[in-house]
Each structure stands twice: as structure tokens, then as C-alpha cells.
Amino acid sequence: MNKEAFIKELTKLNINLTKEQLNQLDTYYHLLVEENKKYNLTAITEEKDVYLKHFYDSLTIVKGIKLTNQYLCDIGTGAGFPGMVLKIAFPELKIDLLDATNKKCEFLKMVIDKLNLKDINVINARCEEYALTTREKYDLVTSRAVAPLKHLLEYSIPLLKINGTFISLKSNLKEEMENIDNYYQKLFLSDEKIIKFKLPYEESNRTLYIINKKRTTPSVYPRTYSQIKKKAI
Numbered sequence: 001m002n003k004e005a006f007i008k009e010l011t012k013l014n015i016n017l018t019k020e021q022l023n024q025l026d027t028y029y030h031l032l033v034e035e036n037k038k039y040n041l042t043a044i045t046e047e048k049d050v051y052l053k054h055f056y057d058s059l060t061i062v063k064g065i066k067l068t069n070q071y072l073c074d075i076g077t078g079a080g081f082p083g084m085v086l087k088i089a090f091p092e093l094k095i096d097l098l099d100a101t102n103k104k105c106e107f108l109k110m111v112i113d114k115l116n117l118k119d120i121n122v123i124n125a126r127c128e129e130y131a132l133t134t135r136e137k138y139d140l141v142t143s144r145a146v147a148p149l150k151h152l153l154e155y156s157i158p159l160l161k162i163n164g165t166f167i168s169l170k171s172n173l174k175e176e177m178e179n180i181d182n183y184y185q186k187l188f189l190s191d192e193k194i195i196k197f198k199l200p201y202e203e204s205n206r207t208l209y210i211i212n213k214k215r216t217t218p219s220v221y222p223r224t225y226s227q228i229k230k231k232a233i
């Protein structure tokens with residue numbers, strides 16, 4: 001997807017980026033490929049692929065949620081997807097980018113500095129540990145390509161305020177939804193929304209999974225990572 005096609009596809013999502021925002025994405029792209037030569041940030045490096053599979057893909061979240069000035073945490077953000085792209089496109093969002101890998105966090109700090117972004121922080125932590133002490137703080141929690149849905153729910157939902165929304169970008173969800181009802185009951189989740197679509201141009205499948213938190217998460221969640229992996233809740 002070249003930049004013209006990117007702009008055109010975004011107008012279909014009702015996103016109209018300014019010249020400055022497009023320049024910020026361009027700088028972000030160049031920092032990504034430069035730093036990627038030193039350590040692995042992404043397997044996707046061709047400009048047209050980054051614009052489609054990282055930048056455009058990150059922004060497809062607007063198919064499922066209206067973004068305004070919410071406080072958002074992007075867990076397992078890696079090189080900043082979707083969180084950094086959302087911050088560039090929707091500067092009024094307040095964002096925490098969380099990742100377990102220190103090198104990726106250092107990269108994110110460099111991008112924030114170079115683009116002079118405000119109201120955006122980087123947190124180097126594992127989500128299941130961060131969620132032990134950070135509870136009911138965010139309006140939105142996002143994730144893309146991080147972990148199985150059940151794991152994500154267990155350590156993301158505690159971070160959300162009551163009535164907050166969890167959003168996950170997935171390619172396919174079918175198997176991950178098996179026996180999910182127990183999670184909905186124990187974590188007080190409802191109003192599930194699943195939105196399926198195809199990425200333009202390459203036509204690969206995408207699924208947006210959205211769920212709302214209705215009550216305070218019991219303090220027993222999240223369990224430790226080994227417990228999360230070993231046994232469903």
C-alpha cells in the first residue's frame with residue numbers, strides 16, 4: 001500500500017491525517033527500519049508493507065470504537081502497534097505503551113522523543129505483573145498479536161475502569177473463543193462485539209474482538225504466568 005492508497009483507505013475509516021501527522025508516520029517508519037538493523041523490532045520492513053500491515057492495520061480499531069480523549073494502555077505493544085500509531089493519528093488520546101522487552105521500550109522512547117509526542121509513556125513490564133498493582137486505571141486496553149485471548153483477558157481486564165473496553169486485533173479467533181464463558185462470568189464481562197473484515201489489497205482476514213468490563217475485577221486475578229498458562233480460570 002503506497003502512501004496515496006494509505007491516505008485514501010483511511011478516509012474510508014473517516015480518518016483524515018494532516019501533513020504533520022503524515023510526516024510523523026514517515027519519521028516513525030524510518031526510525032523503525034534503521035533500528036531494526038541493530039535488533040529485531042519487526043519482520044516487515046518494506047515501506048508499502050509497513051504502511052499496510054502496521055500503520056493501516058493499527059488504525060482499523062476505529063471500526064469498533066470511537067476514539068476521543070480516552071486513557072489507553074497498549075499491552076505487548078512491541079515496536080508500537082497499535083499504540084504509537086493511534087497516538088499519532090489521535091493526539092488527544094492519553095497512552096501508556098507497555099512491553100516486557102527492554103530494547104523495544106528504548107526504541108519507543110526514542111520515537112516519542114523524536115516526534116515530540118506528549119501524554120504518552122512507556123512501561124517496561126510484564127502485563128500480569130503490572131496488573132497486580134495497577135487496577136481500574138484505563139478507559140481502553142488494546143493488544144495486537146500478543147497472546148491467546150484468555151491470557152490477555154486475565155491480565156488486561158484488571159487494568160480497566162468499570163465500563164472500560166478491551167480491544168484485541170486478531171487474524172482469527174475461532175479456537176480462542178472455546179469455553180470463554182467462564183472468563184466472562186469471573187471477570188464480569190459483557191457486550192462482546194466481533195467485527196470481521198479483510199485488509200485492503202492483500203485481503204488477509206482480520207478480527208476485532210471487543211468486550212466491556214462491568215464490575216471490579218476480583219483481586220485473585222491475574223494469577224501468576226505459570227498458573228495462567230497451566231489452567232483456565
Ligand code: SAM
Nearest residue numbers: 076077078081099100101125126127144145146
Ligand atoms: N503488538 C505488536 C505488534 O502487533 O506488532 C507486537 C507484537 S509481538 C509478536 C508481541 C509483543 O508482546 C512482544 O514485544 C513481547 O515482548 C510482548 N509481550 C508478550 N507477552 C507480554 C506480557 N505478558 N506482558 C508484556 N508484554 C508482553
